Amino acid sequence: MAKAIGLSVALFALWLALSGFFKPFLLLLGVLSCALTLYLAFRMKLLDDEAVPIQLRLTLLLYWGWLxxxxxxxxxxxxxxxLARDMPLHQQLIAVPAPQKTDMGHVxxxxxxxxxxxxxTVETRPGIFLIHALTEEASAMSGFAEMGRRVAEIETR
Incomplete structure (x- = not known):
């Protein structure tokens, strides 16, 4: 039930943000279209953790800002x-540890x-990703470690 409520709130918020209409008749149409979408998702058995990731913490919004x-x-x-005249490229493939515990965290x-x-991200294996980096600065492991730590924080434990 929580997933159905979460999906309906998200759908209506998206509809409202994209339409921008606040007239009663149009709001009613928005509610009806969201209800129809929720009904179809329920009938298709799509209300699972992958389709409605309400298990993620609200720190996801803070993560999006940081990202x-x-x-x-x-x-x-x-x-x-x-734009540099000599274009200082130092391409390389590096293995980056993925400390996340769930598939959603890895994604x-x-x-x-x-x-x-x-x-x-070129290749993913359990616990490790193969990353192509364009420059030496882009391949710094500290940046990937920070990103991995922040993603691990938004997962449910």
Whole structure:
């Protein structure tokens, strides 16, 4: 039941944010469309931990803010490399430990690495990721350790 409530609140919040209409008739249509979507998700047996990850802590919002800052800093660094006359690339593949305990944590960590400019998650194995880094600065293990620690904090234990 908690997953159904969580999904319906998220769907209506998304509908409201995307539509921006606050007229009673349109709000009613939004509620009805969210109810229909919830009914279809229930009938298709999609209300599980993967589809509705309410087990993640609210610190996920703080993590998104931190990740946005990291993405911006990396974008600036990659832009400097691209605009440099000699283009100082030092590409390498590195193995990064993945300290997360759940599949959802591994997905968040791998996608966070890929979202950060200059790094791409190439391969995932239990407990370790293979990462392609564009520069020496992008391959610093301290940055990956910090990101991994923050992702592990938002998981449920």
């Amino acid at each position: 946005g800052g990291e993405i911006f800093k990396s974008a600036v660094a990659v832009s400097k490399v691209i 968040i960590f791998a996608n966070s690495i890929t979202l950060t400019p200059g790094t791409v």
